[in-house]
Amino acid sequence: MGKPGMTGNRALLGYVVAYIFFLYLPVALIPLFSFNDSIQAAFPLKGFTLDWYRTLAETPAIRAALMNSVSIAITAAAIATFCATAIAYLDVFPRPRLSRPVAMLARLPILIPGVIVGIAMLILVNLAGLGPSRPAIVMGHILICLPAAVSVIRARMVAIPRSLAEVESDLGASDLTVFRRAILPLAWSAVASAFTLSFLTSFDEFIVAYFLAGTDITLPLYIWSQLRFPKSLPVVMALGSLILLTSILLAVVAELLRRRTRL
Amino acid sequence: MRLRLSANDGAGFRFVMSVPGIAATFGLALFALALVLLLAFRRNDGGLVIGPLTLSNFTGIFSDPLYAIIMLRSLWIAGLVTLATVVTAYPIAWYLAFQAGRWRGLVLFLVTLPFWTSYLLRVFAWKIVLAYNGVLNSALMSLGIWDKPSSALLNNPAAVVVTLAHAYAPFAILPIFVALQTIPRSLLEVSSDLGASRAQVFARIVLPLSMPGVLAGALVVFVPTLGDYVTPALVGGPGSIMIGNQIQAQFGKANDWPFGAALAVSTMLVILAAVLLIRQADRRWGSRA
Numbered sequence: 001m002g003k004p005g006m007t008g009n010r011a012l013l014g015y016v017v018a019y020i021f022f023l024y025l026p027v028a029l030i031p032l033f034s035f036n037d038s039i040q041a042a043f044p045l046k047g048f049t050l051d052w053y054r055t056l057a058e059t060p061a062i063r064a065a066l067m068n069s070v071s072i073a074i075t076a077a078a079i080a081t082f083c084a085t086a087i088a089y090l091d092v093f094p095r096p097r098l099s100r101p102v103a104m105l106a107r108l109p110i111l112i113p114g115v116i117v118g119i120a121m122l123i124l125v126n127l128a129g130l131g132p133s134r135p136a137i138v139m140g141h142i143l144i145c146l147p148a149a150v151s152v153i154r155a156r157m158v159a160i161p162r163s164l165a166e167v168e169s170d171l172g173a174s175d176l177t178v179f180r181r182a183i184l185p186l187a188w189s190a191v192a193s194a195f196t197l198s199f200l201t202s203f204d205e206f207i208v209a210y211f212l213a214g215t216d217i218t219l220p221l222y223i224w225s226q227l228r229f230p231k232s233l234p235v236v237m238a239l240g241s242l243i244l245l246t247s248i249l250l251a252v253v254a255e256l257l258r259r260r261t262r263l
Numbered sequence: 264m265r266l267r268l269s270a271n272d273g274a275g276f277r278f279v280m281s282v283p284g285i286a287a288t289f290g291l292a293l294f295a296l297a298l299v300l301l302l303a304f305r306r307n308d309g310g311l312v313i314g315p316l317t318l319s320n321f322t323g324i325f326s327d328p329l330y331a332i333i334m335l336r337s338l339w340i341a342g343l344v345t346l347a348t349v350v351t352a353y354p355i356a357w358y359l360a361f362q363a364g365r366w367r368g369l370v371l372f373l374v375t376l377p378f379w380t381s382y383l384l385r386v387f388a389w390k391i392v393l394a395y396n397g398v399l400n401s402a403l404m405s406l407g408i409w410d411k412p413s414s415a416l417l418n419n420p421a422a423v424v425v426t427l428a429h430a431y432a433p434f435a436i437l438p439i440f441v442a443l444q445t446i447p448r449s450l451l452e453v454s455s456d457l458g459a460s461r462a463q464v465f466a467r468i469v470l471p472l473s474m475p476g477v478l479a480g481a482l483v484v485f486v487p488t489l490g491d492y493v494t495p496a497l498v499g500g501p502g503s504i505m506i507g508n509q510i511q512a513q514f515g516k517a518n519d520w521p522f523g524a525a526l527a528v529s530t531m532l533v534i535l536a537a538v539l540l541i542r543q544a545d546r547r548w549g550s551r552a
Binding site: 009012013015016019020022023024026027029030033040041042043044079080082083086087089090094096098099101102103105106108109110111112113114115116117119120121122123124126127139142143146174175176179197200201204206207210211220223224227236240243244247248250251254255259 | 273276280284287295298299355376377390398486487491514520531
Protein backbone atom coordinates (compact mmCIF):
# COMPACT_ATOMS: atom_id res chain seq x y z
CA MET A 1 0.00 0.00 0.00
CA GLY A 2 1.55 3.27 -1.20
CA LYS A 3 1.77 5.40 1.90
CA PRO A 4 -0.31 4.02 4.76
CA GLY A 5 -1.23 6.47 7.51
CA MET A 6 1.06 6.75 10.50
CA THR A 7 -1.80 6.12 12.95
CA GLY A 8 -2.55 2.81 11.24
CA ASN A 9 1.11 1.81 11.52
CA ARG A 10 1.21 2.74 15.19
CA ALA A 11 -1.97 0.76 15.91
CA LEU A 12 -0.56 -2.28 14.13
CA LEU A 13 2.73 -2.05 16.01
CA GLY A 14 0.79 -1.77 19.28
CA TYR A 15 -1.21 -4.84 18.32
CA VAL A 16 1.99 -6.82 17.55
CA VAL A 17 3.46 -5.91 20.94
CA ALA A 18 0.21 -6.81 22.73
CA TYR A 19 0.01 -10.11 20.84
CA ILE A 20 3.55 -11.13 21.81
CA PHE A 21 2.85 -10.06 25.39
CA PHE A 22 -0.28 -12.24 25.47
CA LEU A 23 1.67 -15.12 23.92
CA TYR A 24 4.34 -15.09 26.63
CA LEU A 25 2.40 -13.94 29.69
CA PRO A 26 0.88 -17.25 30.88
CA VAL A 27 4.12 -19.13 30.16
CA ALA A 28 6.18 -16.53 32.05
CA LEU A 29 4.14 -17.27 35.19
CA ILE A 30 5.71 -20.73 35.48
CA PRO A 31 9.30 -19.52 36.18
CA LEU A 32 7.89 -16.70 38.31
CA PHE A 33 6.06 -19.03 40.69
CA SER A 34 8.90 -21.55 40.70
CA PHE A 35 10.85 -19.05 42.86
CA ASN A 36 7.86 -18.14 45.04
CA ASP A 37 7.94 -19.26 48.65
CA SER A 38 4.38 -20.60 48.73
CA ILE A 39 2.62 -23.77 47.69
CA GLN A 40 -0.10 -21.75 45.95
CA ALA A 41 0.39 -20.12 42.59
CA ALA A 42 -1.32 -16.83 43.47
CA PHE A 43 -0.53 -13.14 43.87
CA PRO A 44 0.82 -11.42 45.91
CA LEU A 45 4.16 -13.24 45.80
CA LYS A 46 5.34 -14.50 49.19
CA GLY A 47 9.13 -14.38 48.93
CA PHE A 48 12.11 -15.74 47.05
CA THR A 49 13.18 -19.36 47.50
CA LEU A 50 15.28 -21.98 45.75
CA ASP A 51 13.69 -24.81 47.79
CA TRP A 52 11.66 -26.17 44.88
CA TYR A 53 14.76 -26.52 42.75
CA ARG A 54 16.51 -28.25 45.66
CA THR A 55 13.63 -30.75 45.96
CA LEU A 56 13.82 -31.22 42.22
CA ALA A 57 17.48 -32.19 42.35
CA GLU A 58 16.75 -34.63 45.17
CA THR A 59 13.95 -36.52 43.39
CA PRO A 60 15.37 -39.64 41.68
CA ALA A 61 12.17 -40.22 39.67
CA ILE A 62 12.76 -36.92 37.84
CA ARG A 63 16.32 -37.84 36.94
CA ALA A 64 15.12 -41.20 35.58
CA ALA A 65 12.38 -39.50 33.53
CA LEU A 66 14.89 -36.94 32.23
CA MET A 67 17.26 -39.70 31.11
CA ASN A 68 14.40 -41.49 29.36
CA SER A 69 13.28 -38.31 27.63
CA VAL A 70 16.78 -37.47 26.43
CA SER A 71 17.54 -40.96 25.13
CA ILE A 72 14.12 -41.22 23.41
CA ALA A 73 14.47 -37.75 21.89
CA ILE A 74 18.00 -38.43 20.58
CA THR A 75 17.00 -41.79 19.07
CA ALA A 76 13.74 -40.53 17.54
CA ALA A 77 15.38 -37.34 16.20
CA ALA A 78 18.31 -39.27 14.71
CA ILE A 79 16.06 -41.79 12.94
CA ALA A 80 13.54 -39.15 11.81
CA THR A 81 16.32 -36.90 10.46
CA PHE A 82 17.97 -39.85 8.69
CA CYS A 83 14.67 -40.87 7.06
CA ALA A 84 13.81 -37.25 6.22
CA THR A 85 17.21 -36.71 4.55
CA ALA A 86 16.75 -39.80 2.38
CA ILE A 87 13.12 -38.88 1.56
CA ALA A 88 13.97 -35.28 0.67
CA TYR A 89 17.02 -36.30 -1.39
CA LEU A 90 15.06 -38.83 -3.46
CA ASP A 91 12.17 -36.42 -3.91
CA VAL A 92 14.41 -33.58 -5.11
CA PHE A 93 17.22 -35.25 -7.09
CA PRO A 94 16.85 -38.69 -8.70
CA ARG A 95 13.02 -38.77 -8.36
CA PRO A 96 12.32 -42.51 -8.65
CA ARG A 97 8.65 -43.49 -8.99
CA LEU A 98 7.87 -44.00 -5.31
CA SER A 99 9.59 -40.83 -4.10
CA ARG A 100 6.54 -38.57 -4.50
CA PRO A 101 4.02 -40.69 -2.59
CA VAL A 102 6.64 -41.34 0.11
CA ALA A 103 7.37 -37.62 0.49
CA MET A 104 3.63 -36.90 0.68
CA LEU A 105 2.95 -39.68 3.18
CA ALA A 106 5.83 -38.45 5.33
CA ARG A 107 3.93 -35.20 5.79
CA LEU A 108 0.58 -36.95 6.41
CA PRO A 109 0.86 -36.96 10.24
CA ILE A 110 0.05 -33.20 10.12
CA LEU A 111 -3.49 -34.17 9.16
CA ILE A 112 -3.89 -36.71 11.96
CA PRO A 113 -4.61 -35.61 15.54
CA GLY A 114 -2.00 -36.84 18.03
CA VAL A 115 -4.50 -39.01 19.86
CA ILE A 116 -5.06 -41.08 16.70
CA VAL A 117 -1.32 -41.38 15.98
CA GLY A 118 -1.01 -42.57 19.59
CA ILE A 119 -3.66 -45.29 19.41
CA ALA A 120 -2.51 -46.40 15.93
CA MET A 121 1.03 -46.94 17.25
CA LEU A 122 -0.35 -48.62 20.37
CA ILE A 123 -2.22 -51.16 18.23
CA LEU A 124 0.90 -51.69 16.08
CA VAL A 125 3.29 -52.29 18.97
CA ASN A 126 0.82 -54.65 20.66
CA LEU A 127 0.43 -56.61 17.43
CA ALA A 128 4.22 -56.76 17.11
CA GLY A 129 4.41 -58.17 20.64
CA LEU A 130 6.46 -55.20 21.79
CA GLY A 131 3.80 -53.50 23.91
CA PRO A 132 4.08 -50.03 25.45
CA SER A 133 7.80 -49.38 25.93
CA ARG A 134 10.63 -47.01 25.11
CA PRO A 135 10.99 -48.25 21.50
CA ALA A 136 7.23 -47.76 21.09
CA ILE A 137 7.52 -44.08 22.09
CA VAL A 138 10.47 -43.71 19.71
CA MET A 139 8.37 -45.07 16.83
CA GLY A 140 5.49 -42.72 17.61
CA HIS A 141 7.84 -39.74 17.84
CA ILE A 142 9.48 -40.58 14.50
CA LEU A 143 6.08 -40.13 12.87
CA ILE A 144 5.43 -36.87 14.73
CA CYS A 145 8.86 -35.45 13.82
CA LEU A 146 8.90 -36.53 10.18
CA PRO A 147 6.71 -33.78 8.57
CA ALA A 148 8.76 -30.83 9.85
CA ALA A 149 12.08 -32.61 9.26
CA VAL A 150 11.19 -33.42 5.64
CA SER A 151 9.97 -29.85 5.02
CA VAL A 152 13.13 -28.24 6.44
CA ILE A 153 15.58 -30.49 4.56
CA ARG A 154 13.56 -30.51 1.34
CA ALA A 155 13.40 -26.68 1.30
CA ARG A 156 17.20 -26.56 1.48
CA MET A 157 17.78 -29.24 -1.17
CA VAL A 158 15.41 -27.53 -3.61
CA ALA A 159 17.68 -24.48 -3.38
CA ILE A 160 20.75 -26.47 -4.47
CA PRO A 161 21.26 -25.92 -8.23
CA ARG A 162 20.42 -29.11 -10.14
CA SER A 163 23.22 -28.32 -12.56
CA LEU A 164 25.71 -29.02 -9.77
CA ALA A 165 24.60 -32.63 -9.43
CA GLU A 166 24.40 -32.99 -13.21
CA VAL A 167 27.91 -31.66 -13.83
CA GLU A 168 29.34 -33.99 -11.21
CA SER A 169 27.67 -37.04 -12.66
CA ASP A 170 28.75 -36.01 -16.17
CA LEU A 171 32.28 -36.03 -14.79
CA GLY A 172 31.72 -39.64 -13.81
CA ALA A 173 30.78 -39.30 -10.14
CA SER A 174 28.24 -41.86 -8.91
CA ASP A 175 25.00 -40.80 -7.18
CA LEU A 176 26.56 -41.79 -3.89
CA THR A 177 29.60 -39.59 -4.50
CA VAL A 178 27.45 -36.62 -5.55
CA PHE A 179 25.30 -37.09 -2.44
CA ARG A 180 28.28 -37.44 -0.13
CA ARG A 181 30.55 -34.78 -1.62
CA ALA A 182 28.12 -32.14 -2.84
CA ILE A 183 24.55 -32.42 -1.58
CA LEU A 184 25.11 -33.48 2.02
CA PRO A 185 27.73 -30.78 2.75
CA LEU A 186 25.46 -28.11 1.23
CA ALA A 187 22.38 -29.34 3.11
CA TRP A 188 24.24 -30.02 6.32
CA SER A 189 22.93 -27.08 8.36
CA ALA A 190 19.34 -27.94 7.35
CA VAL A 191 19.92 -31.53 8.46
CA ALA A 192 21.28 -30.27 11.79
CA SER A 193 18.35 -27.89 12.21
CA ALA A 194 15.88 -30.71 11.40
CA PHE A 195 17.58 -32.82 14.06
CA THR A 196 17.30 -30.05 16.66
CA LEU A 197 13.65 -29.39 15.88
CA SER A 198 12.89 -33.13 16.00
CA PHE A 199 14.71 -33.43 19.32
CA LEU A 200 12.63 -30.58 20.76
CA THR A 201 9.39 -32.02 19.41
CA SER A 202 10.08 -35.43 20.92
CA PHE A 203 11.43 -34.02 24.18
CA ASP A 204 8.24 -32.02 24.81
CA GLU A 205 5.76 -34.49 23.31
CA PHE A 206 3.00 -35.77 25.58
CA ILE A 207 -0.12 -36.70 23.59
CA VAL A 208 1.38 -39.67 21.70
CA ALA A 209 3.79 -40.78 24.44
CA TYR A 210 0.85 -41.09 26.86
CA PHE A 211 -0.40 -44.18 25.00
CA LEU A 212 2.99 -45.76 24.38
CA ALA A 213 4.79 -45.50 27.72
CA GLY A 214 5.45 -48.65 29.70
CA THR A 215 7.27 -48.48 33.03
CA ASP A 216 9.83 -45.98 31.70
CA ILE A 217 8.04 -42.62 31.64
CA THR A 218 9.23 -39.40 30.01
CA LEU A 219 9.41 -35.95 31.62
CA PRO A 220 6.07 -34.67 30.23
CA LEU A 221 4.43 -37.88 31.48
CA TYR A 222 6.02 -37.33 34.89
CA ILE A 223 4.64 -33.77 34.95
CA TRP A 224 1.19 -35.07 33.99
CA SER A 225 1.30 -37.60 36.83
CA GLN A 226 2.16 -34.85 39.32
CA LEU A 227 -0.46 -32.31 38.21
CA ARG A 228 -3.09 -34.02 40.37
CA PHE A 229 -1.21 -33.28 43.59
CA PRO A 230 -1.41 -29.62 44.69
CA LYS A 231 1.55 -30.20 47.02
CA SER A 232 3.93 -31.02 44.18
CA LEU A 233 2.83 -28.01 42.11
CA PRO A 234 5.82 -25.75 42.91
CA VAL A 235 8.29 -28.54 42.10
CA VAL A 236 6.48 -29.15 38.80
CA MET A 237 6.88 -25.44 38.05
CA ALA A 238 10.59 -25.56 38.84
CA LEU A 239 10.90 -28.54 36.51
CA GLY A 240 8.78 -26.72 33.90
CA SER A 241 11.05 -23.67 34.10
CA LEU A 242 14.13 -25.77 33.43
CA ILE A 243 12.40 -27.48 30.50
CA LEU A 244 11.32 -24.08 29.10
CA LEU A 245 14.87 -22.78 29.43
CA THR A 246 16.31 -25.84 27.65
CA SER A 247 13.69 -25.69 24.89
CA ILE A 248 14.31 -21.99 24.29
CA LEU A 249 18.10 -22.47 24.16
CA LEU A 250 17.72 -25.34 21.66
CA ALA A 251 15.24 -23.33 19.58
CA VAL A 252 17.75 -20.47 19.43
CA VAL A 253 20.44 -22.90 18.26
CA ALA A 254 18.08 -24.30 15.60
CA GLU A 255 17.23 -20.77 14.48
CA LEU A 256 20.90 -19.81 14.19
CA LEU A 257 21.55 -22.97 12.15
CA ARG A 258 18.58 -22.15 9.93
CA ARG A 259 19.90 -18.62 9.34
CA ARG A 260 23.27 -20.00 8.30
CA THR A 261 21.37 -22.12 5.79
CA ARG A 262 19.93 -18.98 4.25
CA LEU A 263 23.27 -17.25 3.80
CA MET B 264 30.45 -49.20 -20.35
CA ARG B 265 31.08 -46.41 -17.92
CA LEU B 266 27.51 -45.16 -18.34
CA ARG B 267 25.98 -48.55 -17.60
CA LEU B 268 28.21 -49.03 -14.62
CA SER B 269 27.27 -45.72 -13.04
CA ALA B 270 23.59 -46.33 -13.78
CA ASN B 271 23.78 -49.68 -12.02
CA ASP B 272 25.55 -48.31 -9.07
CA GLY B 273 23.05 -45.41 -8.99
CA ALA B 274 20.16 -47.87 -8.84
CA GLY B 275 21.78 -49.64 -5.89
CA PHE B 276 22.30 -46.36 -4.06
CA ARG B 277 18.75 -45.25 -4.81
CA PHE B 278 17.42 -48.52 -3.46
CA VAL B 279 19.37 -48.16 -0.22
CA MET B 280 18.21 -44.53 0.12
CA SER B 281 14.55 -45.41 -0.45
CA VAL B 282 14.44 -48.07 2.29
CA PRO B 283 14.18 -45.72 5.33
CA GLY B 284 11.49 -43.56 3.71
CA ILE B 285 9.37 -46.48 2.60
CA ALA B 286 9.77 -48.17 5.99
CA ALA B 287 8.71 -45.01 7.87
CA THR B 288 5.77 -44.10 5.64
CA PHE B 289 4.32 -47.36 4.31
CA GLY B 290 5.68 -49.63 7.06
CA LEU B 291 4.96 -47.41 10.04
CA ALA B 292 2.39 -44.70 9.24
CA LEU B 293 0.16 -46.34 6.67
CA PHE B 294 0.28 -49.80 8.23
CA ALA B 295 -0.62 -48.46 11.69
CA LEU B 296 -3.55 -46.47 10.24
CA ALA B 297 -4.73 -49.56 8.35
CA LEU B 298 -4.70 -51.44 11.66
CA VAL B 299 -6.93 -48.76 13.22
CA LEU B 300 -9.35 -49.13 10.31
CA LEU B 301 -9.38 -52.92 10.65
CA LEU B 302 -9.79 -52.84 14.42
CA ALA B 303 -12.76 -50.48 14.03
CA PHE B 304 -14.67 -53.39 12.43
CA ARG B 305 -13.75 -55.91 15.12
CA ARG B 306 -15.63 -57.05 18.20
CA ASN B 307 -14.07 -56.38 21.59
CA ASP B 308 -13.11 -60.03 22.12
CA GLY B 309 -9.48 -59.76 23.08
CA GLY B 310 -8.10 -60.74 19.67
CA LEU B 311 -6.49 -57.69 18.05
CA VAL B 312 -6.96 -58.14 14.31
CA ILE B 313 -7.86 -61.82 13.78
CA GLY B 314 -11.52 -62.70 14.12
CA PRO B 315 -14.97 -61.95 12.70
CA LEU B 316 -15.76 -58.47 11.42
CA THR B 317 -18.75 -56.43 12.54
CA LEU B 318 -20.39 -53.05 12.02
CA SER B 319 -21.61 -52.91 15.63
CA ASN B 320 -19.07 -50.25 16.69
CA PHE B 321 -20.33 -47.83 14.08
CA THR B 322 -24.02 -48.60 14.73
CA GLY B 323 -23.21 -48.01 18.40
CA ILE B 324 -21.73 -44.59 17.61
CA PHE B 325 -24.64 -43.57 15.39
CA SER B 326 -27.42 -44.83 17.70
CA ASP B 327 -26.15 -43.11 20.85
CA PRO B 328 -26.76 -39.32 20.65
CA LEU B 329 -23.96 -38.83 23.19
CA TYR B 330 -21.32 -39.28 20.47
CA ALA B 331 -23.06 -36.92 18.07
CA ILE B 332 -23.20 -34.31 20.84
CA ILE B 333 -19.52 -34.77 21.69
CA MET B 334 -18.50 -34.68 18.02
CA LEU B 335 -20.54 -31.49 17.44
CA ARG B 336 -19.06 -29.94 20.57
CA SER B 337 -15.55 -30.82 19.37
CA LEU B 338 -16.30 -29.30 15.96
CA TRP B 339 -17.74 -26.20 17.61
CA ILE B 340 -14.76 -25.72 19.95
CA ALA B 341 -12.20 -26.48 17.22
CA GLY B 342 -14.06 -24.15 14.84
CA LEU B 343 -14.08 -21.29 17.37
CA VAL B 344 -10.39 -21.83 18.15
CA THR B 345 -9.56 -21.87 14.43
CA LEU B 346 -11.53 -18.67 13.81
CA ALA B 347 -9.91 -16.93 16.78
CA THR B 348 -6.35 -17.94 15.88
CA VAL B 349 -6.70 -17.04 12.19
CA VAL B 350 -8.34 -13.66 12.85
CA THR B 351 -5.78 -12.68 15.51
CA ALA B 352 -2.86 -14.02 13.46
CA TYR B 353 -3.74 -12.15 10.26
CA PRO B 354 -2.57 -8.67 11.38
CA ILE B 355 0.69 -10.20 12.67
CA ALA B 356 1.29 -11.88 9.31
CA TRP B 357 0.44 -8.58 7.62
CA TYR B 358 2.93 -6.74 9.79
CA LEU B 359 5.63 -9.33 9.04
CA ALA B 360 5.00 -9.24 5.30
CA PHE B 361 4.64 -5.51 4.70
CA GLN B 362 5.89 -3.42 7.62
CA ALA B 363 8.34 -5.28 9.85
CA GLY B 364 11.43 -4.29 7.86
CA ARG B 365 14.55 -5.12 9.83
CA TRP B 366 12.46 -6.35 12.77
CA ARG B 367 11.00 -9.18 10.70
CA GLY B 368 13.53 -11.83 11.76
CA LEU B 369 13.14 -11.02 15.46
CA VAL B 370 9.33 -10.85 15.47
CA LEU B 371 9.09 -14.04 13.40
CA PHE B 372 11.37 -15.79 15.88
CA LEU B 373 9.45 -14.44 18.91
CA VAL B 374 6.05 -15.61 17.64
CA THR B 375 7.28 -19.07 16.65
CA LEU B 376 9.35 -19.71 19.79
CA PRO B 377 6.40 -20.80 22.02
CA PHE B 378 5.69 -23.42 19.35
CA TRP B 379 8.86 -25.22 20.47
CA THR B 380 8.14 -25.10 24.19
CA SER B 381 6.16 -27.73 26.03
CA TYR B 382 2.51 -27.85 25.03
CA LEU B 383 1.61 -29.46 28.35
CA LEU B 384 3.20 -26.55 30.22
CA ARG B 385 1.44 -23.94 28.08
CA VAL B 386 -1.92 -25.54 28.87
CA PHE B 387 -0.98 -25.94 32.50
CA ALA B 388 -0.08 -22.23 32.68
CA TRP B 389 -3.72 -21.40 31.92
CA LYS B 390 -4.84 -23.59 34.80
CA ILE B 391 -2.70 -21.41 37.09
CA VAL B 392 -4.23 -18.28 35.56
CA LEU B 393 -7.88 -19.35 35.75
CA ALA B 394 -7.99 -21.44 38.95
CA TYR B 395 -10.12 -20.52 42.02
CA ASN B 396 -7.01 -19.44 43.92
CA GLY B 397 -5.25 -18.62 40.68
CA VAL B 398 -3.56 -15.60 39.17
CA LEU B 399 -6.55 -13.88 37.58
CA ASN B 400 -8.70 -14.19 40.69
CA SER B 401 -5.96 -13.02 43.05
CA ALA B 402 -5.03 -10.15 40.72
CA LEU B 403 -8.63 -8.98 40.42
CA MET B 404 -9.05 -9.21 44.20
CA SER B 405 -5.89 -7.29 45.02
CA LEU B 406 -7.02 -4.60 42.56
CA GLY B 407 -10.32 -4.47 44.46
CA ILE B 408 -12.44 -5.38 41.42
CA TRP B 409 -13.71 -8.59 43.02
CA ASP B 410 -14.09 -9.12 46.74
CA LYS B 411 -14.10 -12.91 46.60
CA PRO B 412 -12.60 -15.37 44.10
CA SER B 413 -14.78 -16.83 41.38
CA SER B 414 -14.74 -20.49 40.40
CA ALA B 415 -16.56 -19.69 37.16
CA LEU B 416 -13.35 -19.02 35.20
CA LEU B 417 -12.19 -22.60 35.02
CA ASN B 418 -13.90 -25.85 33.99
CA ASN B 419 -16.04 -24.63 31.11
CA PRO B 420 -15.84 -24.73 27.31
CA ALA B 421 -14.78 -21.05 27.19
CA ALA B 422 -11.65 -21.89 29.18
CA VAL B 423 -10.92 -24.67 26.65
CA VAL B 424 -11.33 -22.25 23.72
CA VAL B 425 -9.08 -19.58 25.27
CA THR B 426 -6.39 -22.09 26.24
CA LEU B 427 -6.37 -23.83 22.85
CA ALA B 428 -6.42 -20.53 20.95
CA HIS B 429 -3.39 -19.44 22.97
CA ALA B 430 -1.57 -22.76 22.54
CA TYR B 431 -2.09 -22.85 18.77
CA ALA B 432 -1.80 -19.09 18.11
CA PRO B 433 1.55 -19.16 16.27
CA PHE B 434 0.50 -22.01 13.95
CA ALA B 435 -1.66 -19.78 11.76
CA ILE B 436 0.85 -16.92 11.36
CA LEU B 437 3.43 -18.69 9.19
CA PRO B 438 1.21 -19.87 6.29
CA ILE B 439 -0.60 -16.49 6.09
CA PHE B 440 2.73 -14.64 6.18
CA VAL B 441 4.10 -16.81 3.35
CA ALA B 442 0.97 -16.18 1.26
CA LEU B 443 1.08 -12.40 1.87
CA GLN B 444 4.76 -12.28 1.01
CA THR B 445 4.17 -13.67 -2.48
CA ILE B 446 1.78 -10.84 -3.39
CA PRO B 447 3.63 -8.47 -5.76
CA ARG B 448 3.91 -5.01 -4.22
CA SER B 449 3.42 -3.44 -7.64
CA LEU B 450 -0.10 -4.88 -7.75
CA LEU B 451 -1.03 -2.99 -4.58
CA GLU B 452 0.57 0.23 -5.81
CA VAL B 453 -1.14 0.09 -9.17
CA SER B 454 -4.55 -0.42 -7.59
CA SER B 455 -4.15 2.49 -5.21
CA ASP B 456 -2.83 4.64 -8.06
CA LEU B 457 -5.97 3.76 -9.95
CA GLY B 458 -7.97 5.21 -7.07
CA ALA B 459 -8.87 2.15 -4.97
CA SER B 460 -9.25 2.90 -1.27
CA ARG B 461 -7.17 0.93 1.27
CA ALA B 462 -10.28 -1.05 2.23
CA GLN B 463 -10.95 -1.87 -1.42
CA VAL B 464 -7.36 -2.97 -2.01
CA PHE B 465 -7.61 -5.24 1.01
CA ALA B 466 -11.01 -6.73 0.18
CA ARG B 467 -10.47 -7.15 -3.56
CA ILE B 468 -6.76 -8.03 -3.79
CA VAL B 469 -4.93 -8.81 -0.56
CA LEU B 470 -7.54 -11.00 1.14
CA PRO B 471 -8.34 -13.16 -1.91
CA LEU B 472 -4.66 -13.60 -2.73
CA SER B 473 -3.81 -14.58 0.85
CA MET B 474 -6.74 -17.00 1.11
CA PRO B 475 -4.63 -20.15 0.44
CA GLY B 476 -2.46 -19.19 3.42
CA VAL B 477 -5.50 -18.49 5.59
CA LEU B 478 -7.02 -21.87 4.72
CA ALA B 479 -3.71 -23.70 5.26
CA GLY B 480 -3.35 -22.00 8.64
CA ALA B 481 -6.93 -22.89 9.52
CA LEU B 482 -6.25 -26.55 8.74
CA VAL B 483 -3.06 -26.69 10.83
CA VAL B 484 -4.97 -25.33 13.82
CA PHE B 485 -8.23 -27.23 13.27
CA VAL B 486 -6.82 -30.78 13.04
CA PRO B 487 -4.85 -31.01 16.30
CA THR B 488 -7.50 -28.99 18.18
CA LEU B 489 -10.30 -31.32 17.13
CA GLY B 490 -8.53 -34.34 18.60
CA ASP B 491 -7.07 -32.66 21.68
CA TYR B 492 -7.68 -34.37 25.02
CA VAL B 493 -5.20 -32.62 27.30
CA THR B 494 -6.81 -29.18 27.40
CA PRO B 495 -10.39 -30.40 28.05
CA ALA B 496 -9.04 -32.65 30.81
CA LEU B 497 -6.97 -29.90 32.48
CA VAL B 498 -9.15 -26.78 32.16
CA GLY B 499 -12.46 -27.94 30.68
CA GLY B 500 -14.32 -29.81 33.39
CA PRO B 501 -16.98 -32.46 32.70
CA GLY B 502 -19.02 -30.22 30.38
CA SER B 503 -16.18 -29.86 27.86
CA ILE B 504 -15.40 -33.51 27.07
CA MET B 505 -14.21 -33.69 23.45
CA ILE B 506 -13.89 -36.58 21.00
CA GLY B 507 -10.19 -36.99 21.87
CA ASN B 508 -11.14 -37.68 25.50
CA GLN B 509 -13.61 -40.34 24.34
CA ILE B 510 -10.99 -42.09 22.18
CA GLN B 511 -8.48 -41.91 25.01
CA ALA B 512 -11.01 -43.38 27.48
CA GLN B 513 -11.76 -46.35 25.20
CA PHE B 514 -8.05 -47.19 25.13
CA GLY B 515 -7.81 -46.62 28.89
CA LYS B 516 -10.50 -46.99 31.54
CA ALA B 517 -13.32 -48.21 29.25
CA ASN B 518 -10.95 -50.73 27.62
CA ASP B 519 -12.90 -51.18 24.38
CA TRP B 520 -10.20 -50.72 21.74
CA PRO B 521 -12.37 -51.60 18.71
CA PHE B 522 -14.93 -48.99 19.75
CA GLY B 523 -12.15 -46.44 20.29
CA ALA B 524 -10.77 -47.28 16.85
CA ALA B 525 -14.23 -46.74 15.34
CA LEU B 526 -14.37 -43.32 17.06
CA ALA B 527 -10.94 -42.54 15.61
CA VAL B 528 -12.07 -43.57 12.12
CA SER B 529 -15.18 -41.36 12.47
CA THR B 530 -12.97 -38.46 13.55
CA MET B 531 -10.70 -38.97 10.54
CA LEU B 532 -13.76 -38.97 8.28
CA VAL B 533 -14.89 -35.66 9.81
CA ILE B 534 -11.38 -34.24 9.25
CA LEU B 535 -11.42 -35.55 5.67
CA ALA B 536 -14.75 -33.80 5.11
CA ALA B 537 -13.28 -30.58 6.55
CA VAL B 538 -10.21 -30.88 4.30
CA LEU B 539 -12.38 -31.38 1.22
CA LEU B 540 -14.56 -28.43 2.26
CA ILE B 541 -11.46 -26.24 2.67
CA ARG B 542 -10.15 -27.46 -0.71
CA GLN B 543 -13.46 -26.50 -2.27
CA ALA B 544 -13.33 -23.09 -0.59
CA ASP B 545 -9.76 -22.69 -1.76
CA ARG B 546 -10.77 -23.41 -5.34
CA ARG B 547 -13.65 -20.96 -5.22
CA TRP B 548 -12.11 -18.03 -3.33
CA GLY B 549 -8.42 -18.75 -3.23
CA SER B 550 -7.62 -19.52 -6.83
CA ARG B 551 -4.85 -17.43 -8.30
CA ALA B 552 -5.96 -17.79 -11.90
